[in-house]
Amino acid sequence: MSSEEQLSAIKGAKVLMVGAGGIGCELLKTLALSGFQDIHIIDMDTIEVSNLNRQFLFRQSHVGQSKAKVARDVVLRFRPNISITPYHANVKESRFNVDFYKEFDVVLNGLDNLDARRHVNRLCLAADVPLVESGTTGFLGQVTVHLKGKTECYECQPKPAPKTYPVCTITSTPSKFVHCIVWAKDLLFAKLFGDKNLENDLNVRSSDATNLSEHSEDVFECRKGEDIEQYGRRIYDHVFGHNIEVALSNEETWKNRNRPRPIYSKDVFPDKLTKENGKTEKGSATDDVSAMASLGLKNPQDIWSLAENSRVFYESLRLFFLKRQKEIGNLTFDKDDQLAVEFVTAAANIRASSFGIPLHSLFEAKGIAGNIVHAVATTNAIIAGLIVIEAIKILKKDSNSYRMTYCLEHPSKKLLLMPVEPYEPNKSCYVCSETPLSLEVNTHHSKLRDFVEKIVKAKLGMNFPVIMSGASIIYEIGEDLEEDMVAIYAANLERALSELPSPVISGTVLTIEDLQQEFSCRINIKHREEFDEEREPDGMLLSGWVEAPVDKNNNKSIGNGESTSSVLSMEEIQEGEKDVEIQETSESAENVTGKKRKLSEVSKGTIPDHSGLPDESSRNQNQLEKLDVDDEDDELIISNDWESLTKKKRL
Ligand SMILES: Nc1ncnc2c1ncn2[C@@H]1O[C@H](COP(=O)(O)OP(=O)(O)OP(=O)(O)O)[C@@H](O)[C@H]1O
Ligand SMILES: [Zn+2]
Known part of the structure; x- marks a missing residue:
């Protein structure tokens, strides 16, 4: 194709960009400057x-x-x-259906989560529109090209499981600060401010069966006649004092461990705490509510003493009840919610103090709690450039030159970009092939609701599923359902699988379809009587091409971060094994922390949430480590010819 033909292909192209964040801003600029004339952008933020x-x-x-x-x-x-057409909307809205996608010549993703990526992948497959997928994590990034039937789809590779920790480590025997953060965020914060109906292991190892009246469920509820200070002190004493005493009574646990120290509020802040009529508080908007501001603590990089953490704990609890009462019961931890970060930092530090673990600043705690890997603008710019290069190849139908490219940071080997040929579709991918999945489940005990929530929504990422057993529909979520059908489906949800009008038993093949994603898959059901509560907490085991690698030695576990995320936490970053160290910069220029991480970890957990193809990067990283490059030459290598290094798979 001549350069004039190329230009006219670019000018005539209609492009959909999903995400206008870090990568998206760079991408829109590069598209516009490259001559693209009809760009549509979806971003919900x-x-x-x-x-x-x-x-x-x-x-x-x-x-x-x-x-x-x-x-x-x-x-x-x-x-x-x-022409640029913006949509301030979630890409999962039903108006962005297959017909909408079919209008585009290519779709370009600049997203930050697995859920939205999977959704776009399915719609691109259904509409048969090429997708260029991208992601960055700090200095690392990647761009991949997905064409139905020709290259692997976004879901052809299993995604890494989020970093998780055994429940008992979190509830009883923390040994690292990250364990205290997970406890504060996923258990205590969730218990006090989140949905009360959700399972929560806060008291799992510490409730005293003989003393149920005091320490059963409602211990976390504010009692009648109790003022906020009394409530705050009671919660404090319960979780940092009483629960630790109970844990200590189990001598076995502490044989080879340091015994924790119970902490009671009267010892840390003996005087009355409540501010008078909230005089010192500023504003009432959610964004302005801050325990740090209210207590005059200015520097988020300071490490607070136990007393300061205790005051922040109490003050943030008080502010939630005073200023954000309406949200209580619906909150989930959000790293951008200042008050939530303050509460979690303080609670994690008090627990750390109890267990003899070094305390951390709010800045560090926020990084760990939010799984923050600080973004690097330059990586986003490089990745956006690569997206446009691949988009142009797609428009030119130059399929021999499609590349998925990894952006690496490897100072000692002076290597920046590593392009490899795209892989063929995975024949057992449940999304782009017809391969069925299998589900082991106790069909007499597990309800349809469990199956819908834990498998269909959480594992298969469907929004509007229709579940069919043979020719009968046993469940459906849709916008235009008849009232009587809604009632029937609601009743079905509460039934065990084997007791449904069309029973689901061993040997049943369920077909699950998402009409919006125009995606369907089949699941072979196998009845299994027993499940290990710790290792298989869902009481079901889905197998096929959906599973992230599982640590077989891991018990039932609690995650750190979003369900779809596995971005390295600071703590993990600090715990490497060997290899080259890679510098990590902080979020903002004035807060440079210079965290280092090891190459082995980067290759292991590389580009996780933002890219979702860690296996690929580690596969190629191994190749890289074998490279013999002249270390004295300071020039950076940007390679475009890696045939000798990478396994080729012609399309
Ligand atoms: N389901 C979705 N629909 C539409 N836009 C989405 C969806 N999911 C994510 N996005 C958008 O993708 C973009 C991703 O950008 P980026 O990774 O830079 O995240 P961010 O939210 O801007 O930054 P940070 O997470 O670091 O605060 C965001 O602007 C976000 O709104
Ligand atoms: Zn696939």
Whole structure:
């Protein structure tokens, strides 16, 4: 194709961009400057202050506005004659259906979560539109090309499981700060401010069966006539005092471990705490509510004493009840929620103090709790450039030159980009092939509700499923269902699988379809009587091409971070084994922490949440480690010819 033909292919192309964040801003700019003239952008978010350091299209004055719309307006200022159509919306909305996707020549993802990526992947497959997928984590990034039937789809490779910890480590025997963070975030915060109906192991090892009236469920509820200080002290004494005493009574546990120290509020803050009429509080908007501000603690990088942490604990609890009462019962931890981060930092530090674990600053705690790997704007720019290069190849139908490219940071070997030929579709991928999955389940005990929540939604990522057993529909989620059908399905949810009107038993083949994603798969049901509560907490075992690698020695576990995420935590980063150290910069210029991580970890957990292809990167990383490069030469290598290094798979 001549360069003129190429230009006209670019000009005539209709492109869909999903995500206008770190990669998205760079991508929109590069598309516009490369001659693209018809760009549609979907992003559900509004601009936050924390985006401004790298999402360069946005300014302070845009904070609170739609990313998609502002990105459009700003790019139109320097490319006024092109068409940019913004959608301030979730890409999972039903209006973005297969017909919508079919309008585009190529779809370009700049997303940050597995859920949305899987959704777009399925719609691209259904609409038969090429997808260029991307992701970055710090200095690492990757771009992959997905064409139905020709290259692997986004879901052809299993995704890594989020980092998890055994329940008993979190509830009883923490030995690292991250264990205290997970306890504070997933157990205590969830118990006090989250959905009360969700399972929570907070008291699992510490409730005293003989003393149920005091320490059963409602111990975490504010009691009648109790003021907020009394409530705060009672919670404090329960979780940091009483529960530790109970744990200590199990001598076996502490034979080879340091015994924790119970901490009671009267010892840490003997005086009355309550502020008078909230005089010192500023504003009432959620964003302004901060225990640190209210206590005059300014520097998030300071490590607070036990007394300061205790005050922050109490103050943040008080502010939640005073200023954010309506949200209580619905909150989930969010790293961008200042008050939540303050509460979790303080609770984790008090617990750490009890167990003799070094305390951490709010800045560090936030990084661990939010699984933050600090973004690097340059990586986003490089990745955006690579996305556009692949998009142009797709428009030129130049399938021999498609590449998936890894952006690596490997200072001693001076290597930046590693392109490899795309892989063929995985024949056992349940998304792009017809291969059925298998589910072991106790069909007499497990309810349809468990199957829908734990398998169909959580594992298969479906939004509007129709579940069929043979020709009969046993469950459906849809927008236009008749009332009587809704009632029947609601009743079915509460039935055990084998007691459904069309019983689901060993040998049943279920077909599950998501009408919005135009995606369907089959599941072979196998009845199994017993499940290991610790190792198989779902009471079901799905096998086939969905499983992330599982640590066989792991017990039932609690995760750190989003369910779809496995970004390395700071703690993991600090715990490497060997190899080259890789510098990691902090979120903002003034907060450079210079964390180091080992190459072995980078290759193991590389590009996880943002890319979802860790196996691939580690596969190729091994090749890289064998490279013999002249270390004295400071020039950075940007290779475009890695045939000799990478296993080729022609399409
Ligand atoms: N389901 C979705 N629908 C539409 N947009 C989405 C969806 N999921 C994620 N996004 C968008 O993808 C973008 C990802 O960008 P990025 O990774 O830079 O995240 P961010 O939220 O801007 O930054 P950070 O997470 O670091 O605060 C975000 O703007 C987000 O709104
Ligand atoms: Zn696939």
